[in-house]
Amino acid sequence: MIEFRLPSLGADMDEGKLLEWKVKPGDQVKRGDIVAVVDTSKAAVEVEIWQEGTVHELLAAPGGTFRVGAVLARLLAPGEKPGAAPAAPAVPAERRKVSPAARKRAEELGVSLEAVPGTGPGGAVTVEDVEKARGRGPEEKDKAAGMRKAIAAAMSRSKREVPHYYLSETIPMRRASEWLTRENARRPMASRLLMAALQLKAVALALGDFPDLNGTWREGVYRPSSAVHLGVAISLRGGGLVAPAIHDAGRLALDELMKRLADLVQRARAGSLRSSEMSDPTITVSNLGDTGVEATFPVIYPPQAAIVGFGRVAPRPWAEGETLRVAPTVVASLAADHRASDGHRGALFLAALARRLQEPETL
Amino acid sequence: MASATYREALRQGLYDAFERDERVFLMGEDVGAYGGSYAVSKGLLEKYGPERVRDTPLSELGFVGAGIGAALGGLKPIVEIMTVNFSLLALDQIVNTAAMLRHMSGGQFSVPLVIRTSSGAGRQLAAQHSQAFEAWYAHVPGLKVVAAATLDDARGMVNAALAQSDPVVIFEYPALFEMKGELGDAPVDLSSSVKRREGSRVTLVTYGACLPKTLAAAEEVDGEVIDLRSLRPLDLQPVLASVRKTRRAVVVDEGWRSGSLAAEVLARIAEQAFYDLDAPPARVCREEVPIPYARHLEEAALPQAEKIVAAAKALF
Numbered sequence: 001m002i003e004f005r006l007p008s009l010g011a012d013m014d015e016g017k018l019l020e021w022k023v024k025p026g027d028q029v030k031r032g033d034i035v036a037v038v039d040t041s042k043a044a045v046e047v048e049i050w051q052e053g054t055v056h057e058l059l060a061a062p063g064g065t066f067r068v069g070a071v072l073a074r075l076l077a078p079g080e081k082p083g084a085a086p087a088a089p090a091v092p093a094e095r096r097k098v099s100p101a102a103r104k105r106a107e108e109l110g111v112s113l114e115a116v117p118g119t120g121p122g123g124a125v126t127v128e129d130v131e132k133a134r135g136r137g138p139e140e141k142d143k144a145a146g147m148r149k150a151i152a153a154a155m156s157r158s159k160r161e162v163p164h165y166y167l168s169e170t171i172p173m174r175r176a177s178e179w180l181t182r183e184n185a186r187r188p189m190a191s192r193l194l195m196a197a198l199q200l201k202a203v204a205l206a207l208g209d210f211p212d213l214n215g216t217w218r219e220g221v222y223r224p225s226s227a228v229h230l231g232v233a234i235s236l237r238g239g240g241l242v243a244p245a246i247h248d249a250g251r252l253a254l255d256e257l258m259k260r261l262a263d264l265v266q267r268a269r270a271g272s273l274r275s276s277e278m279s280d281p282t283i284t285v286s287n288l289g290d291t292g293v294e295a296t297f298p299v300i301y302p303p304q305a306a307i308v309g310f311g312r313v314a315p316r317p318w319a320e321g322e323t324l325r326v327a328p329t330v331v332a333s334l335a336a337d338h339r340a341s342d343g344h345r346g347a348l349f350l351a352a353l354a355r356r357l358q359e360p361e362t363l
Numbered sequence: 364m365a366s367a368t369y370r371e372a373l374r375q376g377l378y379d380a381f382e383r384d385e386r387v388f389l390m391g392e393d394v395g396a397y398g399g400s401y402a403v404s405k406g407l408l409e410k411y412g413p414e415r416v417r418d419t420p421l422s423e424l425g426f427v428g429a430g431i432g433a434a435l436g437g438l439k440p441i442v443e444i445m446t447v448n449f450s451l452l453a454l455d456q457i458v459n460t461a462a463m464l465r466h467m468s469g470g471q472f473s474v475p476l477v478i479r480t481s482s483g484a485g486r487q488l489a490a491q492h493s494q495a496f497e498a499w500y501a502h503v504p505g506l507k508v509v510a511a512a513t514l515d516d517a518r519g520m521v522n523a524a525l526a527q528s529d530p531v532v533i534f535e536y537p538a539l540f541e542m543k544g545e546l547g548d549a550p551v552d553l554s555s556s557v558k559r560r561e562g563s564r565v566t567l568v569t570y571g572a573c574l575p576k577t578l579a580a581a582e583e584v585d586g587e588v589i590d591l592r593s594l595r596p597l598d599l600q601p602v603l604a605s606v607r608k609t610r611r612a613v614v615v616d617e618g619w620r621s622g623s624l625a626a627e628v629l630a631r632i633a634e635q636a637f638y639d640l641d642a643p644p645a646r647v648c649r650e651e652v653p654i655p656y657a658r659h660l661e662e663a664a665l666p667q668a669e670k671i672v673a674a675a676k677a678l679f
Contacts, residue, residue, distance in 0.1 A: 099641040101610045121677055126641045127610055 002053050002075040008068045009040050009047075009278035012154040016040050017065045017112060018072065027055045029075065034274065036072065041150040042242050043268065047275035053077050065114040097124035106130045147240035158302050162217075165343050166297050168333040169350040171357055173313050177328045179360035195313055196287050197258040199330075201363045202356035203285055203308050204228045204250035210349045212341035213334075214282045216303040222340040227251075231281030231301065232261065234268040242268050243284045243301055244277035254363055289313055295331035305337040306346075308353075367546040369539045372517035373403045375546065377441070380522050381411050384439055387525060388415040390426055391443030391479075400445050401481065401537060423453035427478065431461050434476040439525050444480040447496045447534070454499075461530040462505030476530040477521060482510075483572045483617055484665055485538040490653035493661070495617040497571065498624045500532050501595040508595040509553050510534040512574035514544045516592060519551030527553070534594075536572040556598040558605070562587035565675045566605040568628055569615035570594060573666050577615045580671035584679075586613075594624060602628065603636050610641035611678040615666050620648035642678035647671050 006016055016038040023035045034046040035055075053075035060072040076082060098106075098113050102125045106113050113125055116133040120126035158164075176198055184192040207214045211224035230249035235241045246252070246260045267273055286298040287310040296309035311331040318327040332353055336346045356363065367375070380387045389404060395418040398405035408416040419426040423444055430442035444450045450457070461474045484493030501508045507527060511517040517535065524531035531553070560578055562585045569577040570591040581588050587605045591597065606612050612632050616625035625646045632644050650664040 099610070100638045101641040104638045120679075121642050124642065128641075 001056070001080065002051050002077055003071045004035065004049060004051075004073040004075060006038065006066050006068050006070050006072055007047060007275055007279060009038065009045050009275050010042065010150075010154070012150040012157075013040050013068060015065050015067050015115075016045075017114070018060050018062050019044055020062055021058055021073075022046070023055045023058075023073075025055050025057055029053060029055060032276075037272075038275070040278070041146040042240070042278075043271045043273050045273050045275050045278050049075075051075065051077075053080075056082060063114070065112060097122055099124050099126050101127045102130045109134050144239040147236075151240060154301060155299050158300050162300050162302060163338040164300060164335045165338050165346065166333065166335050167343060167346045167350055168295055168297075168331055169354060170316075170329050170331050171354040172318060173328040173330050173357065176357050176360045177313065191255065191258075193254060193258050194261070196289070196310075197254060197261055198360060198363055199287065199310055199332075199357070200230055200232070200246070200249060200261065200285055201252075201254055201257055202353055203283075204230055204252075205363070206349060206352040206356050207283065208250060209352060210341075210345060212345055213306040213336055213349055215305055215340065216282065217305050217337055217340055218303045222305060222337075225282040227282070229280045229282045231284035231304065232264060233284055233286040233298075234265050236269060242273065242278075243281060243286075244268055244273050245281040247276070247280065283307065285310070289330065295333055297333055298335050300335055300337055305340040307335050309333040309335070365546050366543065367514060369511075369514055369517050369536075369542040369544075370401065370403060372514040372546050373511075373521075373535060374405065374407075376518040376521040377404060377407060378410075379518070379548075380439075380441065380525055381407070381415065383522065384525065386437070386439040387441065388417065388433075388438065389441045389443060390417045390419055390430060390433075392419055392421060392445050394418060394443050399443070401540060403535075404443070423449050424456055427453040427456040428460070430476050430478070431456060431464075431474055434474045434530075435464075435472055439475065439477075441477045441479060441521065441525070444478060446492060446494075446537075447480050447482040448492050448494050450478075450480050450496070457500070457506070457530070457532070458503050462503050465505065465529060473528045474530045475525070475528050477524040477527075478530065478532045479521065479535060480532065481537050482534045483536050483538050484649075484654045484661060485572065487656060487658055487661060489656040493654035495571075495619075495649065497534055497594050498616075498618050498622065498627075501597075501624055501627075503595070505529065506595060507531045507553065507593075508534070509593050510571040510591070511536070512539070512569075512571050512590050512592065513559075514542070514546045515549065516551055518546060519549065520553065523551045523553045534571060538572040539575070542575065554593055554596070554598060556589055556591045556593060556601050558587065558601055559590045560586065560588040562609065564609055565611040565613060565678060566602065566609045567613050567615060567671065567675065568602050568625075570624070571617060573615045573617050576666060576668045577671055579668040580615075580675065583668075583672045584675040586675060591624075591628070597627065597631070599628070599631050599635070602632065606632055606636045607639045610639055611675070612636075612640070612644040613647060613671060613674045613678070614644070615647045615671055617649055617666060619651050620646060621651065623648055645674045645678060647674050 020037040030052045035049045036047045056074045056076045058073045105127045118125035207228050215224035227248045228250045229245040231243040233243045284307045288296045289312045293311050295311040298307040298309045300307050313330045315326045316329045334346050394404045395408040395416045430440040433440040465473045564585040567577050567586040567588045589602050614625040614628045616623050629644050647666045647670050
């Protein structure tokens with residue numbers, strides 16, 4: 001029997017609300033299939049399964065809020081016959097007692113009832129309980145406030161636990177800009193590339209030689225990742241941000257990377273990300289170039305061990321030998337976890353990134 | 364405003380009616396020479412004479428029928444049935460004749476009959492003299508049924524009833540006869556229920572003799588008290604408005620629980636204020652036994668303030 005548990009969809013996630021099952025008992029599933037939609041404090045996330053099997057029973061009812069790690073469903077492994085052992089249902093199995101007025105009030109306030117303790121007759125949730133519970137927990141309908149809290153938790157943890165070091169480098173972008181202009185001139189509008197895609201690809205490729213920047217730090221141990229799952233910080237219209245992953249970004253052709261980036265931004269803003277996109281980033285890129293800032297000094301998103309920032313690509317004075325000229329440049333920065341790497345490695349990485357961006361045709 | 368008892372208020376109501384309209388007369392057992400079994404009509408015979416204050420034989424079916432005939436003939440009869448216990452003997456006239464005649468005559472006749480009767484337990488009169496059958500009458504279309512729980516209603520209801528063109532049954536409460544208070548003379552609206560106390564935590568709905576007990580209980584639980592007053596038709600608007608505020612309801616009813624007025628009120632709260640409820644609505648009713656004679660057992664069988672408090676607290 002395979003247990004399908006609620007995965008952590010980010011370091012700041014303690015629990016999630018099951019919105020919908022995408023499978024039913026009897027369905028065959030394989031690696032990467034989307035089986036459920038879970039609401040985290042950040043987004044409605046499509047949760048994938050990483051095992052193969054047949055859905056045996058769904059233990060969790062949509063609408064319920066569950067701790068990370070709670071068993072949501074059981075699956076039969078290929079060839080397995082259903083056993084006699086009855087499954088213990090995931091909490092909450094019992095129907096909560098909620099007064100009709102409390103239910104109505106909860107709806108009005110956008111409070112999820114599963115997390116509200118009941119103090120009424122027989123432990124029923126009353127209007128008073130709902131009103132007390134208002135404004136706390138990830139169940140708020142006020143997504144922005146919920147997300148703010150999640151970001152606050154993750155960033156506080158980062159600044160509390162992660163010893164950051166910061167480096168920055170001004171990178172000439174003339175070649176990259178010219179190449180991009182040429183490339184886009186011959187492309188139809190729909191498949192034009194953004195400088196951001198170029199930068200992402202350059203970061204992913206440059207990281208190949210720096211496993212100490214691309215990985216996760218968990219419980220005192222750093223684990224480098226063999227693939228570069230590039231988290232892309234995306235600001236949301238309602239406030240807040242998410243940083244879902246573009247998987248294996250180093251191996252994607254630029255066109256494909258551009259497509260994934262556009263898709264990711266669109267889905268992030270629509271609130272329909274996948275579980276692996278939320279949980280897998282091994283490093284994040286924060287590009288604030290379009291806001292016009294010179295440089296960014298970003299905060300690492302645990303358990304990742306580094307984050308790369310880009311400012312605006314703009315014409316600036318640039319010295320070449322004895323000559324001063326005006327050329328497009330960008331300030332790339334790196335914040336990295338000093339437990340996993342040292343400044344020397346970070347400096348080499350930024351140099352490698354700068355080199356990559358001088359050879360846009362190889363990206 | 365003058366100080367008076369509930370009994371005096373009832374008597375004052377009769378005097379008001381006799382003064383107001385010469386067609387008004389009172390008929391019933393011992394209402395004349397004896398001054399009324401509960402001394403409500405004391406002095407009436409002396410003042411208005413035997414034409415208008417008529418003693419009857421012990422024949423409820425007969426004298427209620429006579430009252431119906433008088434009403435059809437253009438008089439304004441007030442028929443006193445000593446207690447609701449004996450009114451069962453007159454049910455056929457009340458239900459099959461008084462209540463149905465407008466319908467059966469295709470609207471040609473109406474029966475402007477006023478029946479006064481007393482109801483309730485609490486005076487050690489034993490099972491056969493302690494019934495509370497308000498719900499039986501409130502079940503019947505064609506009747507208007509009201510319950511006087513205050514001095515002002517005790518005085519004003521009979522006059523308001525006499526102004527109706529259809530039969531009205533007024534319930535009076537011997538348990539309240541010695542209740543003292545200020546007596547006003549404002550007209551009474553027979554069609555509306557009344558809020559008797561402001562409160563915020565629970566709505567306590569009652570009528571008749573349970574009102575003082577309910578008001579006492581309300582002091583302890585911050586209850587909002589609604590006196591139904593009109594038992595048919597029911598005016599639930601003040602009840603529903605109150606339940607929407609307090610989100611909790613206890614109905615206090617001296618009748619037996621099964622098939623009671625409390626059951627009807629609860630059903631309507633559930634139908635019309637379901638989404639406003641924060642706890643299942645509750646009831647405090649008469650225990651489903653014949654009322655015992657022994658005082659402590661009688662008290663135990665009836666709604667009491669402590670039971671109402673307990674029922675309300677169970678909803679918090």
